[in-house]
Amino acid sequence: MIEKIRWGILGCAAIAEKAFIPALKKSKRAELLAIASRDWSKARAWADKFGIKKAYGSYDELLADPEIETVYNPLPNHLHHPLTMAALRAGKHVLCEKPLGLTAAEVKEMFTEAERQKCLVMEGFMYRFHPRLARALELLRDGLIGEPRLVRSTFAFIFDRDRGNYRWSPEMGGGALYDVGCYTINAARLVFKTEPEKISATAHLDEQTGIDLTSSLLCTFPGDRQALLTCSFELEFQSSLEIAGSLGRIVLDRAFSAKHFETEIQITRGQKTELIKFPPADQFLLMIEHFGEAIQGRTRPLLDFQDSYGNALAIEEALRQIRAK
Template sequence: MQRPVQLGVLGAAKFAREYMAPAIHAANGARLAALATSDTAKAEPFQSFCPDLQVFDSYDALLADAGIDAIYIPLPNHMHAEWSLKALKAGKHVLCEKPMTMKADEFDALIQKRDQSGLLAAEAYMIVHHPQWQLARKLIADGAIGNLVHVTGAFSFDNRSDTRNIRNRAETGGGGLRDIGVYVIGGARFATGQEPVSVQSAIRWQDDIDIFTEIRAQFPGFTYSSYVSIRMHPHQEMVFHGESGLIRLTTPFNARVFGEARVELHRPGLEVQVTRFPGADHYKLQVEAFCRSIRDGAEYPCPLEFSRGTQEVIDRVFEGAVSL
């Protein structure tokens, strides 16, 4: 039996505590082995479900431990690229939260180091590991809705009261587009396999962060429109509208948190086929895919090149946006 991949976490982030650390702990082929935090009190919730967790008082100390195979990085956005590169240089595989970089060209150093080292480095873009997205991609490729005509996406929540949240701070790479725009953009790219040829956008700013972004784009085979906001009532949805059918994902991004993941296939005659995924945990599936790639050399579903492509679109959205 193969030794589980020994994973260490840089920082006791809330998201790591509530979602990714439990997913690592539960994943087949993985072991939650270590956490780096200068505040030992922040380690206690992690130790409550992983009693043998080793705690380091600095990120560098964890990276120096020879027993750690891979690093998960849930740090503030502006620190992702720096610590991903440090972890690769320390000989560790890397799974880093999105956005992995603040600009697309920052991926180049990561790709170069990945290739030089032979290590796996990936953005923690969990939705591609969920079976609802794999089904949607297959249905589109198989022609279940005929020629694809238009794609719409929406993702919103309201965190205005959480003033200390890194998403509400410009200096930590906050704003809605980097945090959740990756989903409405990357989801369309993943499901269709196409890249936008033109992009138009409008942004509403508040305290130097984007709180609402509207995007319109032309892909080679279809048109696209989406919006994201961190100042609106919670909502999420992706719709792929074809000439002879429609695919709707009702909980495309926060499955089991926002609601049950469902894929609706709307067919002629008002027929609707619904596929439900009540138990699928995309965080756990992501960790298991990451570990399979490390152990067995399996192709990873979301390589850095894909994540770079999404960041390229985000860069274009920022660069060409009109202010609302």
């Protein structure tokens, strides 16, 4: 019999409702035991809706529950660090939505606390668990397109101007770079297996709030390899990753948002294009299963300290340049 990990969720976030809870309910390795909200009636309503045993009217109450082993933190970005720290200090493992922290210092503090508490913390980049990405990385390792020299990646969508949403608040970690640009940075670092030596960033800022509506980054990696990255709240939907090498290129459409879709890897070498097709995959379910296995000591977390720390450093540098202009 598979031992199930007992989970609690902090907050009633849209991503939890639409993606995380449905995935967790399908998992054979997880049990959703509790949900907490500062509004107890909302937590109770969600508990009734999703068949969750316990509803709490504060985050502290959930973190004090000895039955809960693992916490999912999908709260607004500025609450990732303080609530993840609180969960770790309570002896809970934490799967936290991206970005794990608003600064590299926050990321380092969380991993340091996790080590102190003998707990795991992992940043929730669900796209990293899709079988298509694993296959694409395997093709790169096999040298199918030669040496990767250039990454182009865009994550963009038109976001309604809901001023009540934290994504429009600079104090709450809003802006396109924190929200979706983090994916493109993570993908480029994953492909090149190292950190950028130089970042040049520019952005179109919202006149009222100051958040970045569209940001573009040119990242230079060792060996003069380059990544051209774009993220936006004001452009037509795009979620793409292109890797160009000395012998060809690999293209992933819907690179970061493929849950409900059949997907493919497009490989172009010379005049020949090949497609490798993949059935729909629930990236959140795969992430939940993986984190459970890591907690039980059967594997190492796919996303580790360097993954999250390097991403935070790159975002910090890009925002420093954007805000200085």
